[in-house]
Every structure is written in structure tokens, then in C-alpha cells.
Amino acid sequence: MGRILNVEYSAIQGSYWMIYGVICSFASVFLLNKGYSNSEIGIILAAANVLSVAIQPLVADFADRSKKLSLVSLLEIMTVIMMIMTVGLFAFEKKTLALAVIFVLLTAWHTTLQPLISSLCFKLQETGNNVSFGIGRSMGSFFYAVLVAFLGNFVEKRGIDVLPASAEIVMAMLLISVIMAGKHFGKAKEMHEVALTRDLKNMGKAGAVEGTESAGLGESTLEGVENAGISESAGQAASEPEEINIVEFIRRNKMFFVLNLGVLGIYFSNAVLNFFTMQIVAGVGGNSADLGGVMSVMAFLEIPPMIFFGFLRKKFSCETMLKFSGLMFTVKIGAIGMARSVGLIYAAQFLQPFSFALFLPAMVNFINEIMSPGEAVKGQALYTMMITVTSVLASVIGGVILDLYSPKVLTMVATAVTFAGALIVIGCVDKVG
Numbered sequence: 001m002g003r004i005l006n007v008e009y010s011a012i013q014g015s016y017w018m019i020y021g022v023i024c025s026f027a028s029v030f031l032l033n034k035g036y037s038n039s040e041i042g043i044i045l046a047a048a049n050v051l052s053v054a055i056q057p058l059v060a061d062f063a064d065r066s067k068k069l070s071l072v073s074l075l076e077i078m079t080v081i082m083m084i085m086t087v088g089l090f091a092f093e094k095k096t097l098a099l100a101v102i103f104v105l106l107t108a109w110h111t112t113l114q115p116l117i118s119s120l121c122f123k124l125q126e127t128g129n130n131v132s133f134g135i136g137r138s139m140g141s142f143f144y145a146v147l148v149a150f151l152g153n154f155v156e157k158r159g160i161d162v163l164p165a166s167a168e169i170v171m172a173m174l175l176i177s178v179i180m181a182g183k184h185f186g187k188a189k190e191m192h193e194v195a196l197t198r199d200l201k202n203m204g205k206a207g208a209v210e211g212t213e214s215a216g217l218g219e220s221t222l223e224g225v226e227n228a229g230i231s232e233s234a235g236q237a238a239s240e241p242e243e244i245n246i247v248e249f250i251r252r253n254k255m256f257f258v259l260n261l262g263v264l265g266i267y268f269s270n271a272v273l274n275f276f277t278m279q280i281v282a283g284v285g286g287n288s289a290d291l292g293g294v295m296s297v298m299a300f301l302e303i304p305p306m307i308f309f310g311f312l313r314k315k316f317s318c319e320t321m322l323k324f325s326g327l328m329f330t331v332k333i334g335a336i337g338m339a340r341s342v343g344l345i346y347a348a349q350f351l352q353p354f355s356f357a358l359f360l361p362a363m364v365n366f367i368n369e370i371m372s373p374g375e376a377v378k379g380q381a382l383y384t385m386m387i388t389v390t391s392v393l394a395s396v397i398g399g400v401i402l403d404l405y406s407p408k409v410l411t412m413v414a415t416a417v418t419f420a421g422a423l424i425v426i427g428c429v430d431k432v433g
Helices: 002-025 027-034 038-065 071-090 097-127 133-158 162-210 215-239 246-252 254-282 288-307 309-315 318-338 342-354 356-370 373-404 407-431
Strands: none
Touching: 002 027, 002 097, 002 133, 002 162, 002 254, 002 288, 027 038, 027 097, 027 254, 038 071, 038 097, 038 246, 038 254, 038 373, 071 097, 071 162, 097 133, 097 162, 097 373, 133 162, 133 288, 133 309, 133 356, 246 254, 246 373, 254 288, 254 318, 254 342, 254 356, 254 373, 254 407, 288 309, 288 342, 288 356, 309 356, 318 342, 318 356, 318 407, 342 356, 356 373, 373 407
């Protein structure tokens, strides 16, 4: 059952990141073709991320508090809503306010799913099976890489109408994957609970056989073991941290918040590349097919560190990996800024395994290690919120810089901001927890 849950979690990650590839990585291609300027694209993406920042803590808080709606059910409902929104992308040939609003809502809704999918990994582990976030996320990169390589050439040949159609297909894949994971989660958890009950009874019987007292004492021993299990569960429930909102969470975890300010800086370059790689590639003579190729190579190179993250974790602490990968973010965006051809932009992607591909699983696991289960969802949400905030800044600043100056100036600014973020992470990561 553990293998099935791992496959299904990998399918969920793969579907989520394929949606990201269609909606976000090709956002500039789609919106430029509809007639929007770089600054307008920046405003649209910023608005989407601002809305996401507002939605994420509310959804995370609801996921923590809800007694009637499980995390799996919440993901199912949110995916269906996202599919309905995507239908609106077919409706408008040129730029309109309605199209901009739909794109804002769709992008924000998609971003809100990310912390829930990260938390789902640890939820599935309640079955007693080891569900690997690193492997699941690496499969996300794999499927993303395959899709964007295909899309780049397909868009070049057939036009942008293939984008919303592709989005609907991969959203349906996400919905099916979540439904199947929920079904097997229920079965696996029931099997796990039965196994625990059987083990408790076997412990009680062993105590009765080995005891020197009467058979009646053996029965008391069995009853005591079972009651101890109940008491332990009750004790765990009683010891769970009180429910707190995101503001109170930040107040209690000030140094973690400072760390996330560093994350904000580090991810600035990542957001610039996510939103404006088309413009950067075009600046050295490339097209949408080259965009797909660059993004595909980048994603493929993310896979090895994520697959072998468990091995790396045995050799290095999460703190060490966060420091190193933060610096590598800076080196990568600097190399892209100095590139004078599409080939050199391709070459810069070989720094991806040491930057984003290492930072992401290290941060997710770091949060899970230093926080209690009751606060982990909010910790993941705050981390994702900071990524979203930097996306807002990068989209607005990036769009304006591209219209006023050039892609080279944008990459220079991104290098400086990313380096500042790396210094914050290096300075405070050891003080968190």
C-alpha cells in the first residue's frame, strides 16, 4: 500500500506542476499574444499573487480547523473550481478586463493549492507508510519538463489556444490522482489501525504468559495495555497545540519569519525567471520553442537532488543545504544575466540542482522538523506566502523594468536582491527552532 500511495502522491505533484507549466510558465506567451504589455502582464501576475497571499492563510487555517472536510476532500473541491475557471480562458480573443480577472483568479487559486499538496505528503504518512516528498516533487519536475518541452514546440506551430486545452487535461489528471489517493489513504489507515490494535493485544497476551501471577492478572494486563493505548491517544490529543491564527503563529515564531524574509529575497530571481524567461530568451534571439526547451532542461535537472534528498539529508543538515543553495540561486541568476546566447542560458540551468532543487525539499523538511504537527501547515503556508509575496514584487518590478530598460537590467536587479536574501538565510537559519 505504501508503494501505491507514493505513486499517487507523485501523480498529484506531477499534475500540479504540469498545471503550473501551462498557466504560469507560459503566462507571458499567452498574455503577450492577447495584446498585453510587459507592465500589464506584471500587474496581472502581481494581482494574482496578492490575492493568493490573502487566500492562503484562510485556506490553511480552514484545513487545520475543519472537522467535516478532510484535506483530500478540500483538494478535490479546489481542483474542480480551478477547472471551471479555466473554461473562461477560451472565451476571449483579445485583452479585456474580464480575461485579466479570470487569469488572476485562476493563478491565485492554483498557487493556494501548493501548501496543501506539501502537507498532504505528511498526512499520507499517518498510514504508517513512508511517503517521500522528495521523490514526489521530483516527479513533479519530470512531468513538468516533459510537458513544457512539448508545449514550447506545439504553441509555436499551433498557437496559444492549445494552452487552456492542455490545462483542462492536466487538471483532470490532478483530480483523478487526488481521488485515488484519498481512497487508498482510507484503506491504508484502517489497515494500520488494525495492525496497531493486534500488536497491543499480542503484547498483552505475552505479558499474561510470562507473568507469575494468576490468569486473572493476565486479563488485567491485557486490559491495562489496551487502556494504556487509549490513554496515550487521549494524552496525545490533549497535548496537541492550541489552534492559532497566522498572525499569532508569526508572533510565536519571529526568527522563522525573519528566515522567510530571506526566502523572499532568494526567490526573487526564481520568480523573475518563472514569469519573464520568454522575454529573457527573446532578448538573445530565442522563441517560444526555446522557452520550452530551457524550462524543460531546468526541470529535468531538478530531479536527481529531489530523488536522492533522503541520502543527502543523512550527510548534511537542512540548515547547511539551505545556506549553500541560497548562494547558488545568486550564481545562477548572475550567469543568466551575463549570457549572450540561448546556449549560454541553457548552460546556466545546470546550476538548478544546487539551487532551487536543493532549497525546496530542504525547506519543506526543515519546517516539518522544527514545528509541531499542529503548526506545520501554517509553517508551510507562511513559506509559500513569502514565495508569493516575492512573486508580486518580481512581476511588477520585472514588467516595469522590461518596458523601460531591458532583460539584462532585470537580471542585474534580480542578482542583487537574491544575494541579499541568501545572506539573511545564512545569518539566521541556525537560530530558528
